[in-house]
Amino acid sequence: MNKQMRVWGLLSMTALASLGLAACDTNNKPSEESAASRVGATDNKPVKLRIVWWGSQARHDATLKALDAYTKKYPNVTFEPEFSGFDGYAEKLATQAAARNAPDIIQMNPNWLFEYAARNQLADLTKGINTNDIDKPLVESGMYKDKLYAIPLGNNATGMVYNKNAIDKLGISAPNNGWTWDQYFQFGKDTKAKLAKDKYVLMDATNDYTMYSSYQLSQGKGYPITIDGKFNIDKDTWLTFVKKYADLRKDGVIPPAEISTTDIESDVKMDLVNNDTLLMRRSFAALYPGYDGVKPGAYTLVDQPRGAQSSGFLKPSMFWSVSSDSKYTQEAKKFIDWFVNDTEAADILTTTRGVPVSKKALAYLTPKLTPADKLQIDLIKNVGPDAQPFNPGAKGWSNYTTKDFKDVGEKLMFGKITPEAAYDELVKKAKDYQ
16 A cells, blocks of 8 residues: 555546547547457346436436447346446445445545445455556556555546636636645635625635545645544644634635534535535546536636645545445446446546546546646646655544534534534544544
């Protein structure tokens, strides 16, 4: 794992280097099929694969088209899709897996992978899927104890998405890459001065573990939960962070708690950026097509603010995994192989899950990339040179980082607890995971 972390900063640069190959790749035809496709995806026995994912409407639409294309190619394989926004996805999947009723094919968050693999809830994908055209460090990000349990679906980077059209109309200078936390908070204050009372600028990050992780990393304090499962939320850093957001809440730069807690990321109507409640939020490159799909041309990306160090990191956008309880493991593998490697799939999916991981698929797509696609790639390029090491999430801590941290943060947002008492509660809850 340490070796993987050291090379991660080079990952996107290696993958993106293949962009330059597109003009020279004259043999990569749209009709080219993956290895699994050439030998036939399945026999003629009817197979129905349950498949689950989260994401924006753009990702949902593209994925459904891909499933239809696969069924058209192999009529005996049909799908039972389950999809939603990110909110509540982790909880539902955990419940299904515990009941041994997980879908056959699972869109897996990198932060959860070790949890599921350690509980033997995922099938071994070491054989049966062609990974030769995927950078080795990216493939290794889906491994646990030398076995492959997840196939990466995209390169990704942390960043901020904001409504540039709205900011331009307000006459506010747009943020630039390399900005600091002080500039970020000042941007919020300056912009709020020109907004209506019921409109806000920034997202309240008091309950956002990912955003706080970035902040603590940028202060040189490391991850709040270390890779080997040690509690490391620095008290002074955390208190500074939540008190800053309390001031922003008081000044109307961020929404009141009753509005902030209605947010559902990537939802067309409930995402607070999509419904014009606020102008900026933490996001990922891979989520950008969803925002652009809601308001084409309105949004853009900038990197996360910096402290003494950078706050951004690179990561696999997400994975496909297969449930260990699936009755159709081989069929699921063959579908994943097609999804990742086949140019027909690439044409349909484009960058809805991040920059494609297959070098051949990426080279094939390059001439067709939209301005929105290129913004994703630009963010990855900007974050890459001094990216923080990727932490996939310590084994046994996923409930703490996705639920406990959020619950304590929401108590603070609603004024039900003091910052000092909230920190003590975080420490107390962490003892259950040590």
